[in-house]
Each structure stands twice: as structure tokens, then as C-alpha cells.
Amino acid sequence: MKAIINGYVYDTETAELIYVDTATNRRYYVTPNRRFFFVCFNGIIQCISEENVKKLLGEHDYDKYVELFGEPREG
Numbered sequence: 001m002k003a004i005i006n007g008y009v010y011d012t013e014t015a016e017l018i019y020v021d022t023a024t025n026r027r028y029y030v031t032p033n034r035r036f037f038f039v040c041f042n043g044i045i046q047c048i049s050e051e052n053v054k055k056l057l058g059e060h061d062y063d064k065y066v067e068l069f070g071e072p073r074e075g
Contacts, residue, residue, distance in 0.1 A: 001039060003045035005037075005045065005047055008035060010029075010031065010035070010037045010045050012027075012029060014031070014032060015029035015032070016029060016030050017029055018030050018053075018064055018068065019056065019057060019060065019061055019064060021060075024040075024041070025041035026038045026040055026041070027039045028048070028053065028056070030053075036048045036049070036050060053068075054069060057069075058072070
């Protein structure tokens, strides 16, 4: 599945699947150029900011967060 958004190609075949949200049936990806996007249940591709991906993974997948962004500071 591919889409062109703001002049960039977002392709599920070349991007890495980083998280599946079973509650919303969204699949989150990161491109080789570190751009983030998700695919909705109806096939629509939407961009998402790195900040929002950090928040999502920080709340739901600690290991993937560390893999992508490194170990966070302790509070």
C-alpha cells in the first residue's frame, strides 16, 4: 500500500511495522528515512509526528520505544 503525502512516498512494503493498535486496528510504520505513518482499518495512510509516536510507544511498547529512540531518562 502506497500514498504520496506532502511530496513523500509512504509505502508499507518498504517501511518497518513498529506497532499494531488492536483497539483501533491501526498499523504504525517508520520509513527508511525515519518518517512515521499509520494505516487505518479502511486503508487510509496518515502521517504522524515523531513526538506522537514516542508518546504512543512510551505508553504501550517500552522495548520498541528504546529500540527506536534510545533509553529514556529516569524521572
